[in-house]
Amino acid sequence: MDTTPESVRDLSRPLALRQLIEIEEGVVIPGFAAIADDPGLFAVTGEQSSAVDAALDRHLDRVLAVKQLLVDALRGQAVEPDVLEDVPLALPVRAVESVLAHPRRVRDAGMQAVVRTAFLVAAVHSLDQIPDPGAEGLRLSERELLRDILSQALPGLVGDNRAALGLYIGKASIFLTEADEVRWTAVDETPRGPRPESLLNYDAIALRQTCKAIGLGPGSYRLAAMDR
Numbered sequence: 001m002d003t004t005p006e007s008v009r010d011l012s013r014p015l016a017l018r019q020l021i022e023i024e025e026g027v028v029i030p031g032f033a034a035i036a037d038d039p040g041l042f043a044v045t046g047e048q049s050s051a052v053d054a055a056l057d058r059h060l061d062r063v064l065a066v067k068q069l070l071v072d073a074l075r076g077q078a079v080e081p082d083v084l085e086d087v088p089l090a091l092p093v094r095a096v097e098s099v100l101a102h103p104r105r106v107r108d109a110g111m112q113a114v115v116r117t118a119f120l121v122a123a124v125h126s127l128d129q130i131p132d133p134g135a136e137g138l139r140l141s142e143r144e145l146l147r148d149i150l151s152q153a154l155p156g157l158v159g160d161n162r163a164a165l166g167l168y169i170g171k172a173s174i175f176l177t178e179a180d181e182v183r184w185t186a187v188d189e190t191p192r193g194p195r196p197e198s199l200l201n202y203d204a205i206a207l208r209q210t211c212k213a214i215g216l217g218p219g220s221y222r223l224a225a226m227d228r
Helices: 005-037 046-076 091-100 109-124 136-156 159-177 181-185 204-214
Strands: none
Touching: 005 046, 005 091, 005 109, 046 136, 091 109, 091 159, 109 136, 109 159, 109 204, 136 159, 136 204, 159 204
């Protein structure tokens, strides 16, 4: 693979778009699906269930739109799509799959749903509205929806499930903000040179407000800082 500085610059935009697609497909969509598949665990009302289904449809449509942007970005840089074949999945996706694959969690459907939802909460406080910059209202409404669902669900979550919600919201916020050297060095074999742009826009203040609105105590989560 060509890893000259010029080729690295060419891949910056495609890598950012692919990161967005992977987080949508590996974190956001499975997170909303976890709530939709187990409404009893989260005490979801009929109205909230419809809102979750609508959110799923929006994000599925968004993935299709961003995939087209990725195709256009690769074409614009005269880069073949297979140049990204060896790039590992985005760090938050690798992280959630690793957590869910742990022997203590793999057979626990409730824990799986809580972990996926925790990663979802962090993700909706990190994703920019690409390719629809006018959809700020939808992003805020999804945050509000999750606040409402989880604030009513929290009293019914007991033991490990209750502790996992705050724990993994915090861990997910870190995975969404940390530099992913493993992913980048799959393209750039040297430690120097430009790093890819990111389409993530982590909002620590809003995420902290959401944690409080859900009813999580300050000692039950630890969020990534704003300047990460």
